[in-house]
Amino acid sequence: DLGRVFAAGRIGGLELPHRIVMGAMHLGLESRDDEGASLAAFYAERARGGAGLMVTGGAAVNAAGAGGPGYGVLTDAGYRSRLRRVAEEAHAAGGLVALQLFHAGRYAPPSASGRPPVAPSAVYSRFSRCEPVALTSAQIADTVGDFARGAEYARDLGFDAVEIMGSEGYLIDQFLSPLTNLRDDAWGGDAGRRGRFGAEVTRAVRAAAGPGYPVIVRFSGLDLMEGGTGWDEALAFARALAAAGADALNVGVGWHESAVPTVQAVVPPGTWVRYAEGVKAAVGELPVIAGNRVTRIGQAAEILASTSLDFVSMARPFLADPRIVAKARGGGAVNVCIGCNQACVDRSLADREVSCLVNPRAGRERATRAVRTAAPRRVAVVGGGPAGLQAAQRLAVRGHRVDLYEAGDALGGQFRLAARVPGKSDYGETVAYFAAELARHGVRVHLGRAIGPADLDLLRSYDGAIVATGVRPRRVDIPGADLPNVLTYPEAFADGAMKGRVVIIGGGGVAADLAHLASRGDSPLGDAERFLREHGLAAGAVPVTGRVPVTVLHRGARLAGRVGRSTRWAVLAELRRQGVRVVPAIRCRRISPEGVHICGADVSGAEGGDRVIEADTVVIAAGQIADDVVPALVRRAGVWHRVAGGARDAGGLDAVRAFAEGFAAAEEA
Numbered sequence: 001d002l003g004r005v006f007a008a009g010r011i012g013g014l015e016l017p018h019r020i021v022m023g024a025m026h027l028g029l030e031s032r033d034d035e036g037a038s039l040a041a042f043y044a045e046r047a048r049g050g051a052g053l054m055v056t057g058g059a060a061v062n063a064a065g066a067g068g069p070g071y072g073v074l075t076d077a078g079y080r081s082r083l084r085r086v087a088e089e090a091h092a093a094g095g096l097v098a099l100q101l102f103h104a105g106r107y108a109p110p111s112a113s114g115r116p117p118v119a120p121s122a123v124y125s126r127f128s129r130c131e132p133v134a135l136t137s138a139q140i141a142d143t144v145g146d147f148a149r150g151a152e153y154a155r156d157l158g159f160d161a162v163e164i165m166g167s168e169g170y171l172i173d174q175f176l177s178p179l180t181n182l183r184d185d186a187w188g189g190d191a192g193r194r195g196r197f198g199a200e201v202t203r204a205v206r207a208a209a210g211p212g213y214p215v216i217v218r219f220s221g222l223d224l225m226e227g228g229t230g231w232d233e234a235l236a237f238a239r240a241l242a243a244a245g246a247d248a249l250n251v252g253v254g255w256h257e258s259a260v261p262t263v264q265a266v267v268p269p270g271t272w273v274r275y276a277e278g279v280k281a282a283v284g285e286l287p288v289i290a291g292n293r294v295t296r297i298g299q300a301a302e303i304l305a306s307t308s309l310d311f312v313s314m315a316r317p318f319l320a321d322p323r324i325v326a327k328a329r330g331g332g333a334v335n336v337c338i339g340c341n342q343a344c345v346d347r348s349l350a351d352r353e354v355s356c357l358v359n360p361r362a363g364r365e366r367a368t369r370a371v372r373t374a375a376p377r378r379v380a381v382v383g384g385g386p387a388g389l390q391a392a393q394r395l396a397v398r399g400h401r402v403d404l405y406e407a408g409d410a411l412g413g414q415f416r417l418a419a420r421v422p423g424k425s426d427y428g429e430t431v432a433y434f435a436a437e438l439a440r441h442g443v444r445v446h447l448g449r450a451i452g453p454a455d456l457d458l459l460r461s462y463d464g465a466i467v468a469t470g471v472r473p474r475r476v477d478i479p480g481a482d483l484p485n486v487l488t489y490p491e492a493f494a495d496g497a498m499k500g501r502v503v504i505i506g507g508g509g510v511a512a513d514l515a516h517l518a519s520r521g522d523s524p525l526g527d528a529e530r531f532l533r534e535h536g537l538a539a540g541a542v543p544v545t546g547r548v549p550v551t552v553l554h555r556g557a558r559l560a561g562r563v564g565r566s567t568r569w570a571v572l573a574e575l576r577r578q579g580v581r582v583v584p585a586i587r588c589r590r591i592s593p594e595g596v597h598i599c600g601a602d603v604s605g606a607e608g609g610d611r612v613i614e615a616d617t618v619v620i621a622a623g624q625i626a627d628d629v630v631p632a633l634v635r636r637a638g639v640w641h642r643v644a645g646g647a648r649d650a651g652g653l654d655a656v657r658a659f660a661e662g663f664a665a666a667e668e669a
């Protein structure tokens, strides 16, 4: 029952068709020199997919406020003309669009000329890795004026609303927090004066926007910074924003420097809703928007049904599936955001253009319009993991006739394994989505059908083949690796396979996943109350201890070194909390029935001699190699072919690359 989701709503003078707001995402397309074509296509596609009000990625109100080289600055006429196109094309597609007015403050990188960022006070930032300079009073007044001018631009460019970005640790938050505002003047000193900047910005934007023009303010309901803004102060700030003329409050959670994960897969969906409810209780009738880690429309419906919150903001789910709202209305399998951050947040943090792991079209809407082929071909896809699923789906969308051969008894490949890891069950949703898509588009799926040397004629009967047979575990040359207590990593993912004391040999993301699975077992990550307790945010702290003793042994210095910047720290913190022991910089000499015999630095970092890490189960997760049997066969068959994903290059087992290559191969067919 989607209940209130499809009830019309109102923010200021603006009528919204439903209660889902597409939250702001910096895309990296903002500065692309194509007259705004890609940027506009991104929003227009989501408007066609049923999005109501969409908030743009942050538009810097002045040059100092840009969050990186890929940000647009509103004083740049070229950027403004790109934005005009965004508003026009979003409207033409039936959507509404709000411009987000943004200033990164101390989260901005130093300028190209080396000038440091600006902030209320000169407090070093771990996020931008530099120390900002404190704004003078005159510069503060100018910055307030720049926000106001941003609102004028928004209105003149045709936007339906503005959102003032005051959360996530950006400039307005930096003024509000005692950690980053050390001033003792009219802009700092006590909570009221620290909150003044945000209130003045809101007042100035309100005045510049004019009566009835909707002004949303996104602020931190909870900053998750030790010694930061307290709950009572946050509520007082919410009331001050309301008094300054905000038409709605969008409640953010966490700063970029917070030590508590907020949007990663380890966070149970809906965890942060209670803080938005607290804000709603404090501001009464004023519309309040909840968000952060809401992944499904059904979940938004529950929030709207069980609270007095007015709107739910979802951002990444619109990257994963631009039609998420239309599908909620009219049916259809949804490509669920799996919370991996790999192609979105991590790329944004690295100043790269954003896309989506499970939807490689995201951010490339213009370049990848689904054009049905004039010459349908019969294509065999070999392998039903991420690359094969994506290739088969895309081929079928383009009108080709497709057979998919999968050696195993189910689709999904490495994603089937990942779905077993606590917090990653949504990886199974990706498999279910693609399976539904293959059925919808008439792809014939052959499970339990390995392709081998006897199938040369079968392969030749097709016009072409896309090979996505993935990877095999790398065998390691350690004496004792063939003992019965030693498992490969795919074996270790099976139910109950890891028994007793577990030692995992390997330093990549798979080793970290297995450590998590072995240690956490089936204990739920889906429980918001428990998550909050584990992080000391709710009464009744539960010390987490692992289910079984788990040790990870690896040769390198950094466990899971290829896991992205937004996620790696959260994964490691989770393992630490469960008592998983990580021993870096070692060599495994041999495996015996007692355990793993190692030499190298021990856990305390001191040089150690040979010693045994006792184990009942040893898992080898030391990388993988490309499965090259079928690639060699299709070459022999002499048919058109492409090799995609791990079968092409096993390095790093990169799911972003697997989906993208599956997609690209299908485009070439």
Ligand code: SF4
Binding pocket: 316, 317, 319, 320, 336, 337, 338, 339, 340, 341, 342, 343, 344, 345, 355, 356, 357, 358, 359
């Ligand atoms: Fe979600 Fe991952 Fe896609 Fe980002 S890349 S939108 S987190 S599925």
